[in-house]
Amino acid sequence: MAVPAAGVVIATGAISLHHAAAEAARLGPVIAFLAAVLVLAQLCDDEGLFHACGAWMARKAAGSSRRLLVQVFAVASLITAVLSLDATVVLLTPVVFATAARLGARAKPHVYACTHLSNTASLLLPVSNLTNLLAFAASGLSFTRFAALMVLPWLAAIGAEYVVIRRFFATDLDAGAQAPPTPEPREVPVFALATVACTLVGFVVTSVFGINPAWAATAGAAVLAGRALAQRRSTPTAIVRAAALPFCAFVLALGIVVRAVVDNGLADALGHIVPDSTGLPALLGIAALAAVLANVINNLPAVLVLLPLTAPTGPGAVLAVLLGVNIGPNLTYAGSLATLLWRRIVREHDTDVDLGEFTRLGALAVPTALLLAVVALWVSLHVIGG
């Protein structure tokens, strides 16, 4: 739907061809980066990385539901940060459910933790979330500087989620886990882990030499793809599918549509309410505005709208937008009211989802995590410097 819409805004002159081309040129490398990370995550799954995470969590939990929650937090936070939120939602969530079920523990706290962390723990690296990739390109920060500024907010937000989820699901966690984990052969996917580690080092090295870190992600994906193809465990078609090209086209088109909307008055309308400093109250204001916008129209369009308005203020303001658009979606089931209305998800799946419980959890977790993360960002900006 976004692709024809982009055609319409160009055809009607809502955005000049020149602006549309500039937007496409800006988004191109970001989308290539995204595709590389999606392929990397899928190939890690094919190598058995997520299955191994499940086995590790079951072993370390040692029959305790509360310990399992700690393992889930550790794994989901790291997977989200390194392999992006898509990996946590699509690949890790079923593994977490299966692990909890195998231990005889109630799966609810662990699955909810997974879904919440896919948003909250996506603050750390530019690759963790598409919103970060977009902001990273706009902020002018290096990969390492981005990560250095975001590590404290990342930890603060995860800590807040942990306290809230542990208290919220106290009953389910108290019920304990009964089944002793069935001993499984320890299969550590060494190759996949080594490739991911080398990719992370690659992010740092490329950023030191001023090269686009997308190349490191592409190299990592290429290494795993080469191995999977050589061992005939994957096909070129499957790898191209993992790159989610229709999704990439969607992001490009969305970028052009949003640019047209911003150029045609939204910039002036919102420009008055976006704070233009990086003091603590201004950062809080920006993050809150971003969180509200993310909950109304989804975080992807929200970040596209807010980036041109905050980028002139500096990296601090851009990172505050990210705190809002990444943590905010936990407030609403399906990430935003717009998604819920457009897609009628609850009815689509014919399930009786308890929206009240979901919203209560979000109402506790989101403001807490957002407040602590913004304060942590403010501290980071002072210590490291924006």
Add this chain to the structure above:
Amino acid sequence: MTVIAWIVEGTWAACVDAARTHAPEDTDIVLLHVTGSDVPGAAHGAYAGLLGRARPERDPGTEVENLAAAAGEHLLGAAAERLGRPCTRIERRGRIEREVVAAVEGADLLILARDGDRTHLGPRSLGPASRFIVDHAPCPILLIWPEETPSTETIPPPPHHPHHR
């Protein structure tokens, strides 16, 4: 006579043991497990929140639904094995507390375990779902402590009223 034991992750073994101890020989014992729709629902919602990934076959909620169905069956199997008597297994899906209340209509006894704070006697020993079931069940209930019953010393002292001095 029909006795229904509600089988829940974490506390089910005690309910099975109670059914074996308290149900007479000729009783129809029913093991009831409800797979909540909330957990697959959370996964569906998280995927829906990823704007633009329009590939329904990637929706983790569907996989979680299938895993949940298998886990429920496995749990009922383990419970039936522990019971060691002929029994009927019932698996339902939906909102857990509502499904349990609907399933026990007409039963002679429902056995369920306390699943809140089990270190103290008191109202907090019931979690939200069991509280709803205890309050709404249309049949007699046997409410058990899944582990050792806390001592009466765990009841807080009565409130102190200064004007009684």
